[in-house]
Amino acid sequence: MAQAEFSLQEKDKKRLIKDRLVRLAVTSGGVGVLAALILIFVYLAMVIIPLFSDAEIKTNQAIRATHIETPLAISVDDYAQLAFVLTQSGEIQYLSMDDPTKPAVYTQQIVQKPVAFSQSAPGLGWYGFVDGQGKANLFKPEFNATLRENTRPPEVIELDTSMDLTLSTPQDPVTQFVFAASTPLPTVVWQMQSGEVKARWQVASSLGTSPTTIDFTFSSGFNTPQQMLLTPDGETLYLRDGSELIVLKKTARKFAVREVVDLTQGDKKHSVRTIDLLAGAYSLLVTHNDGRVSQWFDTLQEEKRTLTHIRDFKLASELKYLLPDSHRKGFYSFYTNGTLQSHYTTSEKLVLFKRAYHQAPAIAAMSNNERYLITWQNNALNVAEVDNAYPEISLSSLWQEVWYEGYPEPEFVWQSTSASDNFEAKFSLVPIAFGTIKAAMFAMLFSVPLAVLGAIYTAYFMSPRMRRVVKPSIELMEALPTVIIGFLAGLWFAPIVEDHLITIVVMLFVLPLSTMIMGGLWALIPQPLRNRLPNGWHALVLMPVILVLIGLGVWISPTIEQTFFGGDMRLFLTEHGIGYDQRNALVVGLAMGFAVIPTIFTIAEDAIFSVPKHLSDGSLALGATPWQTLIYVVLLTASPGIFSAIMMGLGRAVGETMIVLMATGNTPLMDWNILEGLRSLSATIAVELPESEVGSSHYRLLFLAALILFVFTFAVNALAEWVRQRLRDKYRAL
Secondary structure, eight states: HHHHHHHHHHHHHHHHHHHHHHHHHHHHHHHHHHHHHHHHHHHHHHHHHHGGGGOOEOOOOEEEOSSSOEEEEEETTTTTSEEEEEEEEEEEEEETTTOOOOSSSSEEOOOSSEEEEEEEEETTOEEEETTTTBBBEEEEOOOOOOOSSTTTEEEEEOOOSOOOOOOTTTBEEEEEEEEEOOOSSEEEEEEESOOEEEEEEEOOOOOGGOOEEEEEEGGGGGSOOOOEEOTTTTTTTEEEETTTEEEEEEEESSSSEEEEEEEETTGGGOOOOEEEOOSSEEEEEEEETEEEEEEEEEETTTTTEEEEEEEEEEEEETEEEEEEOSSSSSEEEEESSSEEEEETTTTEEEEEEOOOOOOOEEEEEOTTOEEEEEEEEESSEEEEEEEEEEEOOOOOHSSBBBOTTOSSSOOOOEEEOOSSSTTTOOOOOOHHHHHHHHHHHHHHHHHHHHHHHHHHHHIIISSSHHHHHHHHHHHHTTTSHHHHHHHIIIIIHHHHHHHHHHHHHHHHHHHHHHHHHHHHHHSSSSSHHHHTOOOOOOOHHHHHHHHHHHHHHHHHHHHHHHHHHOOOHHHHHHHOOOOSSOHHHHHHHHHHHHHHHHHHHHHHHHHHHHHHHHHHHHHTTTTTHHHHHIIIIHHHHHHHHHHHHHHHHHHEEHHHHHHHHHOOOOOOOOOTTHHHHHHHOOHHHHHHHHGGGSSSHHHHHHHHHHHHHHHHHHHHHHHHHHHHHHHHHHTTTT
């Protein structure tokens, strides 16, 4: 007896050790999963957070350079090793930034005694002098040296053109001029002391002959411009007279007035101080005397291009001047007290605000890579290092409509790349988030009724023998790789839908209605005949009916298309403003619904089948019909599992990648039209992440898209679990 008790105690100790080991393993696994989720979230957040950080500027001690006369323009190379100054005497001097107090490492006299100076639009690097004889010299300084041995010295590239650049005579010198250095066909517009405004440009001749030079003299009404701007292509000229702006377009042999714009918009308090071209030369920045800065660019209105006021930046009246970025759509603003601000026009984001100087510099310029800001003040040069990596990103630009250059109105746009050098990336997350929701919605619209109703029939009505065949078959569908489903949907099923669109539409309406009608007709069949079919085998009767209906739909569809849609449904839809893409949301909904059905069906069927038998038997014993028992007992008890199944299917649909990638046109459209394509978050990540530059705005935004997907699926699963527990507690007493 004692030996038996000892044996039991020994087994209890072993069982206790095993229980503790298993508990430790399960707990460790759960904690590990939570830790992994937290680490994923932290990693994604660490990649994303820099997007919303402000710019930083690190100013260095100003270096005195008393041997240099006051410059007209300055610039610095991409490594802050070499700078140049263009002096009022027409000379260019290259200075080593290691010690600008030393003599210039390279000098060149461009012209003697210049009377006018001009420079091109931001980022192009062209400058121009006009000497006392009226001859223009257009040139581009290059940084070729790093101040090391065996390197090429800096050089000044003159514009290679056959056009005569003699603009005036010494008796009537040039007072201001602008140019477009479009090699080898430049355009120059200038004003002389007499007030007369002229233009000269070259046009290509046919048959390989020399270009033709066009001279044009503006009428006397244009003799008082305070400021002139010319776009780099030489096609658009802006003449500002006070607060009035004259926009002229180049035609075959003249500049013609396109429109005259009141830049104050009728409010004289907003009188204009100056205008500048933004990088790319599509936009104008207008500085008003009250400190306000407004942005204007051309929009298409009533099939005509019109210079349109887009947005305002309310700056202080102490604003002295603006400096547009070299390539991006931002600008720096310098104030008389030395404050420096930087705004990005598209996102309307204030990215920098700092008291960087004691007073506003006399001249400022950006390096070509926009990493260095060089200024000149009181015979001293200062080079500041700027860290402004993500000015175009803000919460408003990601989630609100933005008015981009060239667009007729504010829109949600996702367009990360383009072939144009002046392209501005457009990063609105709304179109791809909308595409994700659209794809998931149509997939759920197709899959939820089939999966849930199929689960109800399989678990409650179907015979055990048939269930043992049907349930594993549907579960086997989940093993099919989604890349195969997407491949078949995009390359095989989408053309079928396109060629037989009317048939698909007819089937979507006919099959559900016919199934319900068949159910009603079945109830009219005499009971003795119905009893001949074993209980739970009714689906076999429906199968031939469905096949017949499909054949009937295929046969009658051409007649319907000819009668109601003029013989071509796609053409009919197009004529009525409804677009059609071969790879559309209908194809995605059917294909992704096919992939989601097994998930929803399996969980829902298990939940319904697991309802205790005594509950349904008790309901039937009390006189309830099978349908009443199903609705008021079985479904209520299984509702937590059914809801969880639907939520799991939704999470699967939202996170699906390959089907959406291969079965849609991947066009980020904002349209609920089921016959047009879409672009989802997951597909965008899959397509664009391998091509994005590590650390760029594009790269980090794709991680933000991943975080949105992660948070959404986590929230859906958490909500499903919470609702499941609430419903389980509510119906536990049944």
